[in-house]
Amino acid sequence: MQEQKSIIDDVIVLLNQLDPNGVEPGDPDGAPWDEYVSEAHPMASLLINAGSITIDQIDAIWQKEFSEPLSVAVGATRAERFTARLNALIERAEQP
Numbered sequence: 001m002q003e004q005k006s007i008i009d010d011v012i013v014l015l016n017q018l019d020p021n022g023v024e025p026g027d028p029d030g031a032p033w034d035e036y037v038s039e040a041h042p043m044a045s046l047l048i049n050a051g052s053i054t055i056d057q058i059d060a061i062w063q064k065e066f067s068e069p070l071s072v073a074v075g076a077t078r079a080e081r082f083t084a085r086l087n088a089l090i091e092r093a094e095q096p
Helices: 002-018 037-050 055-066 070-074 076-094
Strands: none
Touching: 002 037, 002 076, 037 055, 037 076, 055 070, 055 076, 070 076
16 A cells, blocks of 8 residues: 555656646645646556556546646647656566
């Protein structure tokens, strides 16, 4: 369970860095640190259960919450880099 919480927190950190909605989570004048927790949970779940996540899966999660795919919200290049960073979380967690 601790590993799952850690992965969720790591996904939130990456989402906050990407900040697709421009709400500056965690900043004094911004949104709460966990602003993107609703999106982080299904992303983390896919990472943990499937061992990876695709841009199509991320787009579907974002579309459900915000009525547009993440790759539209931030652009394809940024969305692809974000996907790679998410998958790196699992690769790092699996190393001894």
